[in-house]
Amino acid sequence: MAKKTLGILLAVMLVALTVLGLAACNNQAEDKYTIVYLGDSIAEALIGPSPLSERDNYGYYAIVGKTNGFNYYNHSVSGHKTSTGIVSGDGLLEVIRRKDENAVLMRTHIRQADMIHISVLGNNVLQYDLGLMMLEVADPQFEYKYANDGNTLINALENGSMKKPVYRYSVDKKDELGNPLKVEFKFPPTASDIASIVDELKALNPSATIVFQKVYNPFFEGSKHLSSAVIERLSDITDDGRFGKKGEPISTIEQIRSLADYLLGRLNGILDAYLAEHPGAFKVLDAREAFQRIVELDKNKDGSVNLGGDSLGRKLIYQDWTHPSNMGHAVIAGMTQDLLDDMKVSSPDALKNYKALRVEQINRMFKPIDGFDAEAAIAAVNSAEKYLDVTLAYFTAIEGYTPVVSAGSVATNNPGTSFASDMRFRFNVGKMSVLQFNSIILVPMTKLALNMDNSYAEFKKDGSVHIQIQTLPVEELLKLVGDMDLSSIIQNFDIEGGIDAMVEPMFPGFKARIEAGDLEGALNIINNGLGFNLTGLNYNDDGVKKIMAYVAENMRLPADVLTLLPKDTVLTLTFDSRYYIKNVSGSDGAAYKGIHISHIGANPSTQPYCVFDLSKNNKGLMELMFKAEFMNATVVLEQSV
Numbered sequence: 318m319a320k321k322t323l324g325i326l327l328a329v330m331l332v333a334l335t336v337l338g339l340a341a342c343n344n345q346a347e348d349k350y351t352i353v354y355l356g357d358s359i360a361e362a363l364i365g366p367s368p369l370s371e372r373d374n375y376g377y378y379a380i381v382g383k384t385n386g387f388n389y390y391n392h393s394v395s396g397h398k399t400s401t402g403i404v405s406g407d408g409l410l411e412v413i414r415r416k417d418e419n420a421v422l423m424r425t426h427i428r429q430a431d432m433i434h435i436s437v438l439g440n441n442v443l444q445y446d447l448g449l450m451m452l453e454v455a456d457p458q459f460e461y462k463y464a465n466d467g468n469t470l471i472n473a474l475e476n477g478s479m480k481k482p483v484y485r486y487s488v489d490k491k492d493e494l495g496n497p498l499k500v501e502f503k504f505p506p507t508a509s510d511i512a513s514i515v516d517e518l519k520a521l522n523p524s525a526t527i528v529f530q531k532v533y534n535p536f537f538e539g540s541k542h543l544s545s546a547v548i549e550r551l552s553d554i555t556d557d558g559r560f561g562k563k564g565e566p567i568s569t570i571e572q573i574r575s576l577a578d579y580l581l582g583r584l585n586g587i588l589d590a591y592l593a594e595h596p597g598a599f600k601v602l603d604a605r606e607a608f609q610r611i612v613e614l615d616k617n618k619d620g621s622v623n624l625g626g627d628s629l630g631r632k633l634i635y636q637d638w639t640h641p642s643n644m645g646h647a648v649i650a651g652m653t654q655d656l657l658d659d660m661k662v663s664s665p666d667a668l669k670n671y672k673a674l675r676v677e678q679i680n681r682m683f684k685p686i687d688g689f690d691a692e693a694a695i696a697a698v699n700s701a702e703k704y705l706d707v708t709l710a711y712f713t714a715i716e717g718y719t720p721v722v723s724a725g726s727v728a729t730n731n732p733g734t735s736f737a738s739d740m741r742f743r744f745n746v747g748k749m750s751v752l753q754f755n756s757i758i759l760v761p762m763t764k765l766a767l768n769m770d771n772s773y774a775e776f777k778k779d780g781s782v783h784i785q786i787q788t789l790p791v792e793e794l795l796k797l798v799g800d801m802d803l804s805s806i807i808q809n810f811d812i813e814g815g816i817d818a819m820v821e822p823m824f825p826g827f828k829a830r831i832e833a834g835d836l837e838g839a840l841n842i843i844n845n846g847l848g849f850n851l852t853g854l855n856y857n858d859d860g861v862k863k864i865m866a867y868v869a870e871n872m873r874l875p876a877d878v879l880t881l882l883p884k885d886t887v888l889t890l891t892f893d894s895r896y897y898i899k900n901v902s903g904s905d906g907a908a909y910k911g912i913h914i915s916h917i918g919a920n921p922s923t924q925p926y927c928v929f930d931l932s933k934n935n936k937g938l939m940e941l942m943f944k945a946e947f948m949n950a951t952v953v954l955e956q957s958v
Contacts, residue, residue, distance in 0.1 A: 350385070351389070353423075353427055353429075354392065356409060358395035359393075359640060361394060365641050374674060378391045384666075386666075388923065390924065395947040399507055409435070431662070432527075438507070441584065442580070442584055448489075448543050455576055470485070473502055476506055477510075488544065511529075528600045531585040532605060537634070541638045551566075589601075604652065632712070644708065644712045683714075683715055719829075720825055723845055736778055736898070740939070742775075745954065746769070749951055765789075768887070781895055784892045785890065785892070791883065808874065810873070811873075812868060812874065834862075834866055850892075851888060853887045897912075910930070911924075912930075912931050
């Protein structure tokens, strides 16, 4: 129960604050070419850009929009499949069928778009047991079974298995008696979903160019997608010549990558099959081919392609082995730029603007670093003649250097875009929800651990916003815990894994600070990047010093972490940024007032990630509501009186 409580509270804090720092920017002018991005986490770019504060400079959606001077709106949602989402139950198909209900205006932007750019197929495979799928495809009899029996997982992937799930026995999961567990495959009907998505979009906007992005191959030496048990089972299968030399066991990274390519070929082939029957219905961006061209630039001495963990191709993939890295996003942006050039809708200054974007990053984030040759890096970028050459020059120059991330800009008063006087709002937990947790669970949990009287959002007349969540004193939290033994839960909390997988890539330099026992320095990196700050810890206290020394040495929390903290410790998590009020109208004529929160500031070519709806509730008080689609979460703020 304690572990669940902590998890719920963490989710509340993350949704209430973290998403506010993930702002992107766009410009809005009626005569500008407009791109709307739909789909999954690859396009949403919450995971991939490093540091996360550079999302609007590294995410391909923003690179394309900025360098061409377009309007661009990112309505992608992490986790989305073609239909039937993993969290809310909705996928892309269900979402584009929704009517506009708030200032986010997704449906309106779709109607206004010149291009609708979609990345959505990956989760139709990755949210299932990939190992079992690859084992089935590796079977020498697979193609016969696919064509004649129609009972393979690929058949189920194409046709769907929501109403009649398909089951296979797990390779590495067993019950208490040691028997393999059944694994359920409830695929959405991928092929018919693609057809329905196209039909829905064409009904909304017959003149827009629809673009589907194919899925790239993320397999390199050290990939975490397959368990050791699956790899061992693959080595028991004799290659029939589809993945390597016929008659050899499937055991090398070359064969496994080729096997993954075969599987992804079936997935991407759903797009090709639709186009074969409906020529010209949409355009395709082949990310698999674009990434493969980069992969093949890196050769071993014997002439073979380098697929090692330090290879050029591996640099296209984020640390989680799935999402595109900064460089991967740049390659996708370049691929999109080529399409725009072919369509003759791109800006003639796009390449020049792309160079300027990279030069600005070099000057801001890398020039201050001792030993970094900024002049050489800038010269390499400016001398590049092609988009890809700029990308390679930039990432070659900065490789191995940790960027210097400075604090965000200071708020300035923008008349007419901020409240006329300072306004304070309280969290209305009774109307909030996170994942499957509603107010029935959230209200008592927050009352037990958080000081809700000192947790609020303040929007000031100078255009700045301050949001904070404060805990009760440690002494009160210890009463909550009572006699429960949390030592095993605390000590098993994988700090290093979490830092390596998520925190360090998003906030480079964080791990080095933690390993040095410098928690204050580590937190400052996050504060400088997104505007977050954690106060209330006495870094000079002996107990806090013991905690940090233990973490630095073991990358684990000490079992007695709560008792080591001073009993009067109160932690306050704050977020400081800028906001602006914007009146918008939907395509149906409905009017909305939105509070746009952006660490960068107002940009008329787009909207930030975080948009609160401003309205009045039944008590006559102003109310702000924000929905974080990827967590099926709703954050509600009510005017304080």
